[in-house]
Amino acid sequence: MNLTGIIAISGRPGLYKVIAQGKNSIIVESLIDNKRFPAYATDRISALDDISIYTYDEDAPLRDLLTAIYTKEGGKECPSHKEDLKVLQAYLLEILPNYDQERVYPSDVKKMFQWYNLLHKSGNLNVEEEKAEEVVAEKKAPKAKKAAVDATEEVAPAKKAPAKKAATTAKPKAAPAAKAAKPAAAKKTTATKTGSSRGK
Numbered sequence: 219m220n221l222t223g224i225i226a227i228s229g230r231p232g233l234y235k236v237i238a239q240g241k242n243s244i245i246v247e248s249l250i251d252n253k254r255f256p257a258y259a260t261d262r263i264s265a266l267d268d269i270s271i272y273t274y275d276e277d278a279p280l281r282d283l284l285t286a287i288y289t290k291e292g293g294k295e296c297p298s299h300k301e302d303l304k305v306l307q308a309y310l311l312e313i314l315p316n317y318d319q320e321r322v323y324p325s326d327v328k329k330m331f332q333w334y335n336l337l338h339k340s341g342n343l344n345v346e347e348e349k350a351e352e353v354v355a356e357k358k359a360p361k362a363k364k365a366a367v368d369a370t371e372e373v374a375p376a377k378k379a380p381a382k383k384a385a386t387t388a389k390p391k392a393a394p395a396a397k398a399a400k401p402a403a404a405k406k407t408t409a410t411k412t413g414s415s416r417g418k
Contacts (some may be wrong), residue, residue: 219281219288220344224249224337228262233336249340255296266333271326272318281328287334288345295339299332306331401416 223236225246234246234257243256248280257263287296290313297309306327310317337343 219285221281221284224266224270225257225340226264226266227257228264233266233333233340235324235342238306249336249342249343271314271330273314274318275315275316276332278314278317282345283314283330284334285345287331288343293343296334298335299328301331303327326351 223232225236227234227246232248232250234248236244237247237254240243240256243258245254246257247254266280269280271280271283290296297306299306303324307319307324308328310330334343
């Protein structure tokens with residue numbers, strides 16, 4: 219789920235979409251009534267894409283939790299945040315069984331359901347777009363593998379051929395050197411024998 223550009227502002231109800239960047243502020247639009255206003259650095263702003271839920275293991279990104287709700291509800295709205303807290307907590311345990319019930323406060327639980335329904339009503343639950351991107355990525359992957367195989371097949375023969383030629387050329391050069399050494403040794407022996415016979 220893509221939550222880029224969706225923020226929450228402490229002390230203000232609902233969620234907001236970042237529209238533009240101002241000089242010392244950002245221009246945001248309310249997902250409730252579409253009203254726009256500037257938000258400043260002094261405001262406590264939280265990007266939904268950076269929010270995680272406490273669990274007994276690793277923290278779970280909010281986007282994964284909202285995606286799980288979307289899947290469970292078949293793309294429809296989820297229970298209202300005004301439902302009984304026990305009902306909402308039981309629902310949350312179904313989709314995130316290991317969430318930390320001590321660190322995730324009741325107000326946080328209600329806020330998650332409120333945010334989901336708000337994103338749903340405003341048309342900002344971008345789940346299908348991500349699925350489409352995953353399908354495109356899977357289709358491109360096999361082509362990349364084939365290209366890698368073809369490249370290996372073309373390079374392999376080119377490396378082997380020069381190695382064989384170099385080995386064949388090296389053998390004939392070594393042979394004449396060995397033959398030249400034998401006559402030289404024979405001459406030295408003859409000279410020694412001749413010298414000794416003259417001395418006698």
